Amino acid sequence: MRTPGELILVSNRLPATVECGPEGATLKPSSGGLVTALRPVLQSRNGHWIGWPGEDCLGEIERLVAREQSTAACHLVPVSLTPEEQKGFYAGFSNEIIWPLFHDLQSRCNFDPAYWKFYLTVNRKFADAVAKVADRDSIIWVHDYHLMLVGGFLREMGLKNRLGFFLHIPFPPLDIFEKLPWRSEILRALFDFDVVGFQTLRDQRNFAGCARRFLPNVELHRSHEQMIAEVDGRTMLIGSFPIGIDFKEFSDAAGKPQVAAHAAEIRRNVVGRQIVLGVDRLDYTKGIPERLKAFQHLLATQKEMHRQITLVQIVVPSRETIPKYQELKTEIEMLISQINGDYGDSGWVPIHYIHRNMERTDLLAHYRIADIALITPLEDGMNLVAKEFCAAQAGDQGVLILSEFAGAANQLRNGAILVNPYDIENVADALQMAFRMTDKERRRRMRKLRRKVRNEDVFRWCADFFSHLEVPGPQPAAGSTMKTKVTTLVPRIAPVKTG
Ligand code: GDG
Numbered sequence: 001m002r003t004p005g006e007l008i009l010v011s012n013r014l015p016a017t018v019e020c021g022p023e024g025a026t027l028k029p030s031s032g033g034l035v036t037a038l039r040p041v042l043q044s045r046n047g048h049w050i051g052w053p054g055e056d057c058l059g060e061i062e063r064l065v066a067r068e069q070s071t072a073a074c075h076l077v078p079v080s081l082t083p084e085e086q087k088g089f090y091a092g093f094s095n096e097i098i099w100p101l102f103h104d105l106q107s108r109c110n111f112d113p114a115y116w117k118f119y120l121t122v123n124r125k126f127a128d129a130v131a132k133v134a135d136r137d138s139i140i141w142v143h144d145y146h147l148m149l150v151g152g153f154l155r156e157m158g159l160k161n162r163l164g165f166f167l168h169i170p171f172p173p174l175d176i177f178e179k180l181p182w183r184s185e186i187l188r189a190l191f192d193f194d195v196v197g198f199q200t201l202r203d204q205r206n207f208a209g210c211a212r213r214f215l216p217n218v219e220l221h222r223s224h225e226q227m228i229a230e231v232d233g234r235t236m237l238i239g240s241f242p243i244g245i246d247f248k249e250f251s252d253a254a255g256k257p258q259v260a261a262h263a264a265e266i267r268r269n270v271v272g273r274q275i276v277l278g279v280d281r282l283d284y285t286k287g288i289p290e291r292l293k294a295f296q297h298l299l300a301t302q303k304e305m306h307r308q309i310t311l312v313q314i315v316v317p318s319r320e321t322i323p324k325y326q327e328l329k330t331e332i333e334m335l336i337s338q339i340n341g342d343y344g345d346s347g348w349v350p351i352h353y354i355h356r357n358m359e360r361t362d363l364l365a366h367y368r369i370a371d372i373a374l375i376t377p378l379e380d381g382m383n384l385v386a387k388e389f390c391a392a393q394a395g396d397q398g399v400l401i402l403s404e405f406a407g408a409a410n411q412l413r414n415g416a417i418l419v420n421p422y423d424i425e426n427v428a429d430a431l432q433m434a435f436r437m438t439d440k441e442r443r444r445r446m447r448k449l450r451r452k453v454r455n456e457d458v459f460r461w462c463a464d465f466f467s468h469l470e471v472p473g474p475q476p477a478a479g480s481t482m483k484t485k486v487t488t489l490v491p492r493i494a495p496v497k498t499g
Pocket of ligand 1: 168169243279280281316356357358359360363380381382383384385386388
């Protein structure tokens, strides 16, 4: 049997980020959903991870990454970005256009045409880095919205390797996507991959709808829940693969004595009250102001709950150079101080606000101690925090309140209380319901949730995606000259949906 080719993971960020301080540069583990999900994948498999390691102070990236190499599970390949590229590609095109648009928040988009050039240049840069380390058997897996053109550039360079792409954020419906000035270029480039994966069936359907509209020759065939297209003589698969977490690792880590000790310490500061927990990167898609308003509404209408409940809101700094994110931080802090000022007293602070990157033990202790997790993004590809909270609930006691617009709601609807995050009365009602829920009902729901998160973990996600990516598709017909054309298809590989 042929040994599978080595894996090349490509994502905007490396799993380690350079930080520049007064003592020089250091390499810190990166945070965020994508890195959390992919780290265990490469730990179980050798390969390369290509990405940007953050700002390059004093040109030390090569030295730092080389030092990290001895302990890393894979070969880290840094891609450096100039300050102009960081601005135009990362802050600009990726985070002022694609991020808000794909989260249905088009009014937050800044469609500055100058950004496109940087998106092209940097995607090309990543493709060059891939081509340098790839051999003919390498399997290449590109991640997320920053790098949607990499497949197109790799094909242009003549690479025939299996190419996969996974989108961690939602794919918007046609009436939103069509606002994107570069819609056709991006769609066309995505059809250069062999497997394109989304978090949910809804995202997959949105993508198919956009392809039908903007790629006139497209004909897609349904194959169970997935779709198959034939592109340039290759067969391409479009599917939904809901991402999971390393349940066992989270659950075991949350059960460790140092986590228990820290959890007890947090509990001592909030004696006799239920703890409601929010954990989010500082991002307007996470619905933090809306959540605070729901909590404010609860306090305004349910006086008997005063002093009985405390919201612990952890906000992890993110994209701090982008003005909209700075404005959001100010908005959140003003709301919190208003609520604490209006309702708190000397013995009770309604909202505990933590704004920093937390040590993992600290984060796990918060998951463990929380009575209620309040996770209310306005739109979210998946939301790993919801799954991590469940994994940490060994006593089956916590209640999960989850936005119906998080991808995770598809898997967790049977056990979570689902809410519309824009409806502050609905969220306040859900808080009341969770607050008053009996222990028996809490356990019944949490057991279901934990079973689901355990069964559909990150390894299953990866195996499912790989079952498609590793299967070599049919080779291009001899003399095939078709270029970027998506034609009528006859599915030529068996649609192999596992599980
Ligand atoms: C994107 C999509 C999708 C958070 N604070 C700290 C910390 N975290 C970790 C959490 C979790 C991750 O960051 C956040 O993951 P999410 O899934 O909630 O959100 P995004 O970062 O927006 O991720 C998302 C995900 O990709 C995966 O596909 O689910 O929809 O937007 O793992 O634990 N970790 C530490 N300290 C913190 O303070 N150590």
